[in-house]
Amino acid sequence: MKLEGYPKDVTLRDGVSMSIRPIEPDDAEALAAFYRELPGEDRLFLREDVTRPGWSEEFIRSVDFDHVFSLLAEDNGRVMGNATLYRSRHGWSAHVGEIRIAVARAYQRHGLGTALASQLVQHATSIGLEKIVAHVVENQAGAKRAFEKLGFHKDAVLRGHVKDIHGVTRDLVVMSSDVSHLWEAMAALMADYSPTMGE
């Protein structure tokens, strides 16, 4: 599916230009290579074993516009970041989306994660989601700051929920951004009553 507005060029804090676009079926190999090159420590915090053969093909097959929306960030054609918005297909949390982001070490702390997250937040709003969550390990200060800049706040802390590569137990912070106010504003605009009636 071709999405309007993509590819999108973004300039990072150090002036480096990156191109962000939705993932496509042909990207399986490039995506697998990106995750293979991530340090083991970074891969440990991912929910899936991204180095498993066939993972990237399966993942790309799962991508659609509404329930799994995934972006790649490229520097001269090389994948340097991957960000995905997940939305439940049914059930009581269908109004909630979850963001997962991975950025190559060379581009961490350069604003690439923020740029990717910002695109996903815009997309989440455009498909009508009311709440967006992201999971961040307590010592990922840069990621926490990036989400805070985008209006996320700490929603919950899961104590001792993850273990890092050295076996150290760490807290997992659930950060969230509530965008339901946008839809409340839209509903108010559509209320079809006169604010001056009866005056």
Place this chain on the structure above:
Amino acid sequence: MPKSEIRIGGLGGQGVILCGYIIGRAAAIYGGKHATLIQSFGPEARGSACSAQMTISDQEIGYPYVTRPDILVVMSVDAYTQFAPQLKPGGVLLYENELITVDNRLPADVHALGIPATRFAEEIGRRLVLNIVMVGFFASTTGLLEFDAVERAVRDSVPRGTEDLNLRALRRGHDYGLEVMAARA
């Protein structure tokens, strides 16, 4: 362009007035035409009958009330029942065809064009944008407004942050209208 008289009817909460406001804004601000809008509401904010009367013209408009509309846009059965007999013979009825069934109360030679606007809005992500789907359908079926003008009017009128979804709703209604018109040609 001769004067076009339009009535939009539905229930409070369906965004009937916003629908009229966007059409009027597209015509007057971005389309270089003259437009008037009169709103009427029931006493309740939601669920009561609600309608907008609009006039769009190249000339200045001296009388803004609509008695026999050229175009009727309806989003509820009650609005259809009440306003359909008032349509001018040969006029255009745009209706939500999964909520409303057209019957013999329509005047002669009316062109009735239906759209499943509620379903489209739900598929896009928010039932709330049913009215924006109708605006898109209005633009492509009546030919009174350029798509660009309506797009700009939608951008101006909806809350910041909701533009993308609203514009997708607009495009969906517009494209469906083009399909309907192509099938009739």
